[in-house]
Amino acid sequence: MKSFKISVPASSANIGPGFDSMGLAVNLYLTLEVTESEEWEFYSHSSPSNRTNYKEHFIYKIAKQTAERHHKQLTPCKVVETSDIPLARGLGSSASAIIAGIELANQVCDLSLTSEAKLRYGTEIEGHPDNIAPALYGGLVISIVTEDEIDWIQMPTLDVDVILYIPNVELKTDEARNVLPDSYSRNDATSASGISNIVVASLLSGNYKLAGKMMERDIFHEPYRANLIPNFNKIRNESKKYGVYGTVISGAGPTMLSFAPKGSGQSVVEQMQDLLGNYQVKLLEMDVQGLTVK
Numbered sequence: 001m002k003s004f005k006i007s008v009p010a011s012s013a014n015i016g017p018g019f020d021s022m023g024l025a026v027n028l029y030l031t032l033e034v035t036e037s038e039e040w041e042f043y044s045h046s047s048p049s050n051r052t053n054y055k056e057h058f059i060y061k062i063a064k065q066t067a068e069r070h071h072k073q074l075t076p077c078k079v080v081e082t083s084d085i086p087l088a089r090g091l092g093s094s095a096s097a098i099i100a101g102i103e104l105a106n107q108v109c110d111l112s113l114t115s116e117a118k119l120r121y122g123t124e125i126e127g128h129p130d131n132i133a134p135a136l137y138g139g140l141v142i143s144i145v146t147e148d149e150i151d152w153i154q155m156p157t158l159d160v161d162v163i164l165y166i167p168n169v170e171l172k173t174d175e176a177r178n179v180l181p182d183s184y185s186r187n188d189a190t191s192a193s194g195i196s197n198i199v200v201a202s203l204l205s206g207n208y209k210l211a212g213k214m215m216e217r218d219i220f221h222e223p224y225r226a227n228l229i230p231n232f233n234k235i236r237n238e239s240k241k242y243g244v245y246g247t248v249i250s251g252a253g254p255t256m257l258s259f260a261p262k263g264s265g266q267s268v269v270e271q272m273q274d275l276l277g278n279y280q281v282k283l284l285e286m287d288v289q290g291l292t293v294k
């Protein structure tokens with residue numbers, strides 16, 4: 001086995017009304033450096049100086065499960081994990097870890113998985129494809145599972161600055177899904193899908209002002225989650241004063257995301273960081289590569 005390095009970007013799902021179907025890859029990365037070894041060694045970013053119990057590690061478990069699907073066993077290796085994706089903040093850390101685990105098995109066991117197979121395995125584990133697809137393909141991806149098939153489409157690169165407001169508290173995705181209704185009235189469903197359609201069409205046509213307005217009109221999840229998100233109204237209202245197009249919950253939260261006119265992002269970051277002392281306010285780039293193996 002040769003040495004290799006797996007890199008997977010973070011992702012911000014939903015972009016407002018694209019609930020469970022839209023996600024944007026951003027330039028924060030989980031990496032695994034993998035080398036041959038006589039026995040398993042797993043060093044994790046959460047305890048960089050310590051060897052972790054690899055059998056209990058989420059990424060190892062995903063890799064093992066993937067290998068077993070193909071009736072193979074993982075051969076031992078040394079894995080050094082590093083990551084700048086914060087956990088449980090709405091930046092798709094679990095999806096990135098799942099894709100990393102699938103790719104680890106793919107490389108170690110020579111599974112020759114297609115990207116469609118990785119998307120399918122990842123989506124089965126995560127439950128929805130909106131983080132998995134951009135983590136795999138990069139960019140802004142719309143994806144949906146219907147009749148046991150996953151269809152996806154990558155949007156053209158957006159000409160916007162992307163700002164993230166990352167608080168120092170966690171919110172588990174499961175918890176933020178538990179507050180959502182089981183069903184929606186026909187009226188709400190019609191409005192919510194119409195709003196989502198306008199967001200996609202306006203992003204495609206470069207009408208970012210309209211996109212930002214409609215991103216903030218989500219009916220599927222934001223009204224139910226707003227109370228779980230620290231400073232939801234403050235971030236949305238104050239960022240607007242600095243000219244952003246629109247601000248939404250990133251994934252299930254508690255991070256929020258703004259799209260801003262290209263070139264204006266740094267000044268928005270500086271002003272908003274002053275207001276949000278204990279947050280990390282970041283200007284990020286869209287990642288366009290997705291999963292890479294070198």
Ligand SMILES: Nc1ncnc2c1ncn2[C@@H]1O[C@H](COP(=O)(O)OP(=O)(O)O)[C@@H](O)[C@H]1O
Binds near residue numbers: 057251
């Ligand atoms: N690199 C990782 N290593 C181990 N576990 C991880 C890793 N990334 C994510 N996880 C698991 O996923 C959980 C976060 O997933 P989730 O609640 O869906 O939030 P998010 O995906 O928005 O970060 C973590 O608490 C942890 O259990």
Ligand SMILES: N[C@@H](CCOP(=O)(O)O)C(=O)O
Binds near residue numbers: 090
């Ligand atoms: N569509 C999902 C996305 C969850 O993303 P995460 O980054 O919070 O895991 C949802 O909104 O529940």
